[in-house]
Every structure is written in structure tokens, then in C-alpha cells.
Amino acid sequence: MIASLSGLTTEFVATKINYGAVLPMLVVFGAAMIGVLVEAFAPRAVRYGAQVGVALVGLVAAFMAVVLAVGHQGSTLAGAVVIDGPALFLQGTILALSVLSVLAMAERFDGIGADAFTAQGAAAPGSPQESAAVRAGATTTEVFPLTMFAIGGMLLFPAAGDLLTMFVALEVLSLPLYILSGLASRRRLLSQEASLKYFLLGAFSSAFFLFGAALLFGYSGSMDLGVIAKAIGTQSGMDGLLVPGVLLVLVGLLFKIGAVPFHSWTPDVYQGAPTPVTGFMAACTKVAAFGAILRFVYVGVGDSRWDWAPALWAVAILTMVVGAVLSITQTDVKRLLAYSSIAHAGFVLTGLLAFDRVGVSSVMFYVVAYGFSTIAAFAIVSLVRDGGSEATHLSQWAGLGRTHPIVAGAFAFLLLAFAGIPLTSGFTAKFAVFSAAIGHGATPLAVVGVLASAIAAFVYVRVIVLMYFTESGGDSVRVVPPSILTSAAVTIGVAMTLVLGVVPAPLLDLASRSALFLR
């Protein structure tokens, strides 16, 4: 305890800020602020265009800032933010995926505002206020600044150098997501239920995280991951604080990736949230959360892994098996993709448990590959309509291959990628994580992983059977012709799925060069 106090200085010294390194986050938060101002002052008619423009420009500028930040790596803000290879790689990934997500969210078909979002979130579903808002032409353009704040939090999450920053990032990324989940334009009660459920469980998991952080502070005398790592080598006799602390922090982080047994929110929220938001959560939140887990586990508490890794093994196995098995029974395509995302989180965990540099690079590659596929998949789900609303029941997808060959073909291809068929990014990614696991003493995990893959493949194959080999149930289901926005999101997602399956070498190389954490 005394030793840790010596770190405090009596005099206040302003910390140096490496602006080059934190520029991407500043750009995104700046764009979010501008979005708030637009929301406050711009007339209703121009808001949609302005918001989409601000968001996209902000994201692209931030991506370029990430590229520039390569030369500014280092620990900054007194160690609160660490910009190193993995942080930059994941930030770039989050930004690239966010562009696609924003494109999908901005889809308005023939309407005046973003199609997926309700006219007025505050109006009770079915109430006179709601119809009044629709008549008045209200649109919830505030989803764009909310998304930008969430993205800002996601950028900070994998770059957090101490547990407190990590917690702040966690909250910054979570709070907008809670709101976004509740803003679906159709089946609004389901959406609001999802939002509430997500919020309650999210708050619960945040509490776990904080309590764990407090225990680790008690153990090491610091929130800083580097200091905690040092303490593990020197501190003795305090394991009663260390292991529970690590496990509790992990609970908070595993909640975000939807690992079993902290997954119960995932299907409900994925189903209830507006579909483009679901895609955004499935892709970007996962990237950010895996980045945070990687940093916490590899930089912070890796040296004590013999004490808690078995628990993480159990979580990984459960996640893969439960995700794969439960996806079999799903009849709703969004819930199916939710369980599939749970199973995928399990596969990523096997790579993470390699505790090696290739583990880091394989995890990073996997989240990129999965992110592109999953955003495109959810964007396609949002196009298949029955009447006005999304046709999410699987039976409604029957015969889609005959009636809409291109959309069905793209979706089938994405499903094959999820199943891990070669020449898709899903296979390369699975190969990367399993090979990291097998190479570093986690072969049993890889074996469970392939068996779970086989089970999950059945699910994807069943959807393909429905789309291609089954006669159409009714002809009311059709694909709404998408605008350039969704088309772009789907096209890029599918193209990346193919490219990362056929020529993954450049990205693998980048991931492997970026895989070194700054300690």
C-alpha cells in the first residue's frame, strides 16, 4: 500500500497529451457534438442529410486519423489511454465497420427519415402522440449523434490503459446503445422491452466490472493495468483479492460480447432492436469488447492466468456449445443470428485463450471478418419485408432463392461464411483462431470448436434449404429495393467476406504486425 502511494505527487502537474494518438477519438466525439448541435438548431427538413453527412465525414476523417496515428503510438494521458498496435488495428476496424453500420441505419426507402427508427421515441406505441408525430413528419435523427457517441466509447474501450478509463468507455458506448435499441419503428413494444432488458442487465454487469476493479485496486493499489501486472509478480498473500477481481471484471466484459452464461440478453435485444442497430452491436460492440478483453487479459492480469483461465475455458466451451445448440431451435432469423453471434464469440475466445501473440492477431482478424459479414447479414434482414414490417420469421424466407436470387444468394454466401466454408472469410478466421489455440495448448477448445461449428452449420444450412429448396409459402414476402446506402453496406460486407476468404494475406499480415501490446 505504501509503495503505491508514492506514485502520487502533492503538486498538480498537467499531463501531456499526445494529440496525434487520440485524434481519432477526438474527431468522433467532435462529430457527435456537431450532431447534437445540428439536432438542436438545424431545421427539421435538413437534419437527416446533415446528420448522415456529419457522421460519415466524421468516421472517414477518424479513420484517416487512425492511419496517421500509427506514427504517434504510445501511452498518453498519464497512462489512461494506450495507443499501440492492437488499439489502432481495432479502432480502424470499428471505424470501417461503423461506416457500413451508419449506411445501413440511414436507409429510408421511400420515407422521410431513417426507416428503421420510430418517428418519436418518447411517444407511447399506438398512442395519439405517436400518430401526431408521424403526421408532423418527425424523425429521430438523433440516432446518428447517439451512434457517434457509442463509436467514440468503442474507440476508447480497447485503448484504455487503466480500469477506470475502461469503465468510462464501457458506459459511453453502452448508454447510447440502450437508447438505440428502443427506437425501432415497428414492433415498438418488443423494442422497448429489449432496451429495458439490455439496460438493466448492462447496469448489472457494469456493477460487476466496478466491483472487480475495486478488488484489483485493493490488490495492487492502482487501476493502471501495467501496475496491476507488476503487482502480480511481486504482491503475495493477496490472491483472495486478485482472482475474484479478475473474474468480476471479466464478467462485465464477457457480458458485452454475449458469452454464456452472460448471454441471456443477446437474443432478446438483437431481436427487438432496430435491425441496423443490431448489426452495429453485433459487429462493432464485439470488436471493442474483445479489444478490451485482450488488453485486460494480456496486458493486465495475464501472469496470473493459471488461477482464472480454467473459468474462461469453461465460458468459451459453454459459449460455443450453447450458442450453436440453441440456434437450432430458433424460428426468427434475428434470434438465429443472435445465437450464431454467441457461438462466434466462443470461437473468438478460443483464439484469445492461446495467450500468445498469434492469439491476439487471430482474434483481431476474426472480429474484422465476422464484423463485415454480420453487418451485411443484418442489412439484408432489414430488406426482406412482409407488408410494411420485416419478415423475420424463418418460414417467411421460404423460396426466397427463387423470387429474389441476388439477395438470397448474398445471404446464403454470408451463411456459408458463418458456417466456415473455405473461400469465405469465416473459414480463414476460424482457421486463425483454432490454429492459435492448437499451437498453444488449447487443442481441446479447438476440438469443441469444430464440433460446435458442425452443429451451427446445420442451422445455416437449414436456412439455405428454406430459401432455395422449399416452395414459397405466400407471395406477400418481398425484398424492398434498397437505396444506394444499404446496397453499399451489403456489397462491401459481402465483398470483404469473399476477399478475406480468398486473399487474406494482407490483413493477416497487418494483424500480425499490430499484435504487440505496449506494456
Add this chain to the structure above:
Amino acid sequence: MSSFPWLTTIGLIPLVGALVVAFLPASLADRARQIALGFSLVALLFTVAAALQFNAGSSQQFQFSEQHPWIEQFGVSYAVGVDGIALVLIVMAAVLVPVCLLAAWHDVPDSGRRQQTYFALMLVLETFMIGVFAATDVFLFYVFFEAMLIPVYFLIGSYGGPRRQYAAVKFLLYSLLGGLVMLVAVIALYQAGPGGPQGFLVDKLTGITFDQNAGRLMFVGFFFAFAVKAPMWPVHTWLPDAATEAKPATAVLLVGVLDKVGTYGMIRFCLQMFPEASTWATPAIIVLAVVSVLYGALLAIGQTDIMRLIAYTSVSHFGFIVLGIFAMTSAGTAGSALYMVNHGFTTAALFLVAAMLIRRRGSKRIPDYGGWQRVTPVIAGVFLISGMSALALPGLNSFISEFLVLVGTFQRYQVAAALATVGIILAALYILLMYQRMMTGPKPDSAAGTPDMSHREKWVVAPLIAAFLVLGFYPKPVLDVINPAVSRTLQYVGVTDPAPAHPGTAAEGAVK
């Protein structure tokens, strides 16, 4: 030998053809079949041209080798090359594809998108089949091995019979499960090997001494996938369903070519890379093979569905092939390699001629026939010849390979060979009973006016029957190509005829 990329070219021609056929403008849509056939014939032409340049006496294991880095981080190269066994299998595939395309002429009657997709999928399948036999990089092999499933899955699922969904899903899941188990072994193999950016090359993975348990586990991983593919008892149950529900042409490519990947893989990967584990597992595999021979034959006798019957004969024949491979004698293994080729032609003839009958009678049930040699004498005659080939009549192709397998097996496993011989008797039973029930008897009244074999159908069976006779009377050219590859493989295993001299010491240094 020039540095012309023969194998890549042969593989690309059908792929280009598939793209052309799939995206034909509507004005040319009624030419899709001709164009598809044309591409497959060009591929055959190139294959024959390549085969003529093959040097059986070469000191290299693989010829026509090409090698380019692909995913260096994983140690993966795009590396292709063939030895004798791979070459004859590629030639067989290249011959069977045009035959099947011709046989499938009326499978999808109306020209249009659906017909184009059907023929395009067959051509894509040809690319993957050539790739899988030509790959000399384990990862590349795995990619083709798995990717191949997708066109077949759509061919069965979209174009098959009434229970096509069930059959397609069952086929895909069995194969995927096998493939995924193999994936673990593939990764572990790389980790145990020398690693590096070319660490997946077959050359680099040959002659490694593995930790005994690790080697055996990896062997089991590979063997499981190949056994599902081959298919061996007890993981054969997907085959009868897939074969009867698929279109006959698809069934031919599935049973005749795709399943050979299993037995080919046993020779190329199981024996060559895991000699110790192979000898360790031999007793169990011999038992499974004998069970497959007898079980497949017995079930074939009991079938009333023609297509299922042929599928079960294949289970029996694959039992023979596996038996010969794991007898690990030069006669047995060479016999198996030859058997793979023969079985491809024989099964093709059986399936396609049966399909001609089914098209005319409208039923797959054997009891629905009877007396058809009076209705369609030419078809009946060809069916009889195909059946004779299947039961290994001397003078026809299968006899030589089956004889070699049994001789080779007998040198080491007398009991197994004796039991397998019973399979030949059972083969006579299932073929002749089927022929008797379908063809002999009084002329059925209902079938009056049924046309006999058409010109197109004659073109379908002519190459197959020619292959029966050539391979039956003069198999020397093929055996000459196969034998060096077989003896090299047996060198890797470290066995010599007739009894193992130094079990467990793999002859290293034979590579290059």
C-alpha cells in the same frame, strides 16, 4: 517438360465455362448445354495432352508442379502437382464430366436460368475435383475438399428428387463433420511440421517423426474425414439417400469421383504422412473394410430401389479399395488405385443406364420392371455389360483391380482376403438378381412403344464401355503410371512385400 501451368489451366477451363454458362445472355440461353459440354471437352483435351507428357519414370514425386505463395502467415501455398495416382483420377474425372453433362441433357427441361445454374454447378464441381486431386498443399487440399460440398449440396438440394432436402442436408452435415474433424488434424499437422511460409506443402510434411500419440490422433482425424467421404461402414448412411435423391448425373460425379477423394486421401495423406499411425491402425481398418464389403453387398441384395442398390454396391466396392490400400502391398495398393478408376466408370455406367430405364418407366422400384430386355434390348444389353463390370467379370475392367486387391491382401491378411472374396459372390448375386427381376420374363404390356436407346444415350455409354474393354484387356498403361506412385508411397510407409521388414522406419530422403 515445359513450364506450362497444365493443372491450373485444366482446372480453370471448367470454372470459366461455369461463369460463361451462368451469365449467358438470354438470347443464347438455349445454347447453355452445348457450351457447357464444349468447355468440359476442352478441359478433357488439355487433360489428355497433359497426361501424354507425364513421365512415369520421373524421380520427382509430383510432376506438372506449380507453386506460389498464398497465405504465408498460415504457411499456405498454391501448390499443385500430380503423381500417377492423382493423374489417372484427374483423367477419369475429366472423362466423366462430359459424359455426365451429355447424360444430364434433359435433366432440367426448360432452358433458362435454372438450367444454366445446373450446368454451371457441374462445371464448378469439375474445377474443384481437379483441384482436390492436384493439390500438393494440405491446406489447399482442404479448401477444395470442403468447397466441393457446396456445388454438390445445391445440385442435390435444388434439382433432386422428392426427399432432396433431407438428402442434401444429410450429405452436407456428414461431410462437414468429417471435414471439421480433419481441420483440427490439419492445423495440428502444421504445428508439428517444420512450419514457415511453405509449411503446408506435402513434401515438407512427409517423413516427419511425430510424437506417437499426436501422430495417431492426427491420423484418426484425417482418416475419419476420408472414411465419411469414401464412405465406409458405419459412416456410409448418407450415400444411399444422396445417390437416390440426386439426379443420376450428379450421383455419378458424387459416387464416381467425389468419394474417391476419400480413398485418394488415405493414400496421399494417411499413408504418406503418418506411416507409424497407419500401420498401427491397419488391423481396425482392415476389419472395417471387410465389414463394408460384406455389409454393402448384403444390403444391395435387399434393395428394391435401383439407385440405392447401386449406392450400396459402391459401399461394398469402396470396402475393397480401402482393403487394398491398407494391405500395404504393392499389388494391393496398385489394385486399389486402379479400382478407383474402374469403379468410376462402372458406377457411371450403372447409374446412367439405370437412369435411362427410370426415365422410360417412371419408377425406381425394381419390382415395377420385368421383361424389359424385350422392350429395350439395347439398354438391357448395356445394363448387363455394366453389371458384369460391377461383378468383376474377367475381361472387363473391375476384374483386374479386384484381383490385384485380393492378391495383395492375401499376401498379408489371408482371413480378410478370404472373407472379401465372399463379397465377389454376393456381387454376382445382387447384379444378376437385379438383372433377372428387371429384364427377364414376359414382355410387359404397359411398356409398349417405349423407345430404345437414343443416339445421345449411345454417346453417353460408348466411352464408358470402351473404358471397360480397354482397362479390362490392356490396363498396362494405367498400371505403369500408377505403380511408381504406389511403390513410392509404400516406401514412405516403410513396408516391403510380402512382410514388413522394418516397420516404423519411414524411408526418408526419398523426397527429392
